[in-house]
Amino acid sequence: MSGGAAAAAGGGGDKPGKVRCSRRLWLLLGSLALVFLTSLFLSVSLRGGVSFGYLEPPGWEESRRVKLVPSYVGAHRLSPPETPQQKTCACNSCVGDPGVSDWFDENYDPDISPVWTRDNIQLPPDVYYWWVMLQPQFKPHNIQQVLLRLFQVIPGRSPYGSWDPGRCLRCAVVGNSGNLRGTGYGAAIDGHDYIMRINLAPTVGYEDDAGRRTTHHFMYPESAKNLAANVSFVLVPFKTLDLVWITSALSTGQIRFTYAPVKQFLRVDKDKVQIFNPAFFKYIHDRWTRHHGRYPSTGMLVLFFALHVCDEVNVFGFGADSRGNWHHYWEQNRYSGEFRKTGVHDADFEAQIIKQLAKAGKITVFTGK
Template sequence: MSWRAHRKAATVISLSITLCALFYWQSNNIHFQTSSCGCGSCPKENEDEGSWFSKRFNASFHPLMSRNSSVLNEKASKWWKGLQPFQGQPDYRVVVEKLFKLIPDKEYYRDGSPDRCRVCSVVGNSGNLKNSHYGPLIDASDFVLRINKGPTKGFEQDVGSKTTHRIIYPESAVDVDNSTHLVLVAFKPLDMEWLINVFTTHRVKHTYTRVKSTLQANTSLIMVINPSFMQYVHEAWLKKNGHQPSTGFLTVVLALHICDQVKVFGFGANKQGAWDHYFERIPPSFKTGGHKGSFEYDMIKELDKRDQIEMYRGW
């Protein structure tokens, strides 16, 4: 064999070895190459097409409103406006135009990548948080999402002190500090009108009950849950059980959409099997409204069972 032939053969062999080595490296580092997040564990990437979770989770439904995403299709509009259809509701398109003159018109949290590891704690209000000592674990998360009026002062050892997002509706509103995102769940157009009014005219003082006419919050950090997202949660996740999703369950699904790992605290009954709040006593006759709490809780337990969330029961 000539010198040129030997050299050509050596080149071919060397190239083959390089390609084999590269294939082996890629095969053994496939998680690094295709990982959907930068955490050690990225639960959503472990789901196969057609799985229980994949049949419900739809990443195309972004939970937070922008001017562009505020346009509702006919089905979503009919569903949302039918939740609380009493008289005196403002025109949706008009109120949305006013809304985005007050709050930022942004596309939030579309930054998912193999470099991001966002850990979020969703903190409900169950009495099972009493004496749980979960406070430091909750505060260690990047985002801490609290629901309705659940306080932190005086309960820091069990519920933590950090709040990055406070999810409310008008009838459950509380003041928040200047660094917290106030996230409105609007069950009707009047709720958006109320949000505008608490920072402007202060004229909306009553919905189906008396509501705050002023509110302390940083308007540059205010967000609004998209009505289309609410319909998606009701149909895809709850299979239309209950009249509407609760703020608690909406917050859990919100976290699944904007976070890489989700920890859930303060949902379900206390150690004695009673459904109460960690900060107040609830009378036995208390009604939960238009949502089906038992079905929602079963869904949260199923998410925990399938390792999509980590659920902390306090007992």
């Protein structure tokens, strides 16, 4: 009995120890499980994977998304930050700013020079043959020799630099439309840095509407006239003989006739004479007027010249007047204009280009009366 009692007593003494051991084991296992579940929860949450909806208060997910993407409530992913638009000048709206119009960016070539210089004296063959066929000549001329002689008389370089973010060069392109009459645009035109006029374009007596200042005058030999010393004469050549003429008119005076009488001598500032680049001429014909008409009008040539040298371009005196008549502002007979009847230029298509340029924010058109 005593042995059994002792055995019973011994067995009773071991049980509390086993209970304490089992509790410690379960406590340890529970702690490990809690650590594992906590790690799993944090890992999944940080990776943006499974959402534990039962642990989130109502509306938490929506609130979280709004904070992540303030501009797009309810968005499911972060949007990349917008790239600041590149500014090419200090004007409010700059011609050279990319990303404003896909149509403009696809056609606009900022690297092509509108001025024919010593640096781009060699024309590509396709440009040369297209240009010499505009007004074919019986007497051939060596274009290289003609230009070399010309560049001994005039500078033969471009005065225009590249885009400058700190500059705002404002240009007025002034056409000859009768819609200038009675507008009072003169003061606004004169307030520009460059004021570009075309062919005859008288200002005396028309100052209130057309302005009195000129910085650039674009002409061809048959329309050329003497200019003040502070005005750039920009020759628009249609043939090699035009280059021979300008060399002669600034020196010997040998040329008096092309296909019409021309000035024997021209009184202009030789240092300000510039030659319109035939490659730029064809670029406008190919990219912008798209072969509508035999070649672009002089007005279009001047407009795109401005779009390649200016930061801001404002257009005056283009198109018909409010009654649909095509005439010049100095003509008394408003029905005398023949521009649309020549068949050389496509006035309607060119008008559409001007509208598109205005819509793209590249020019501002003052429509007149």
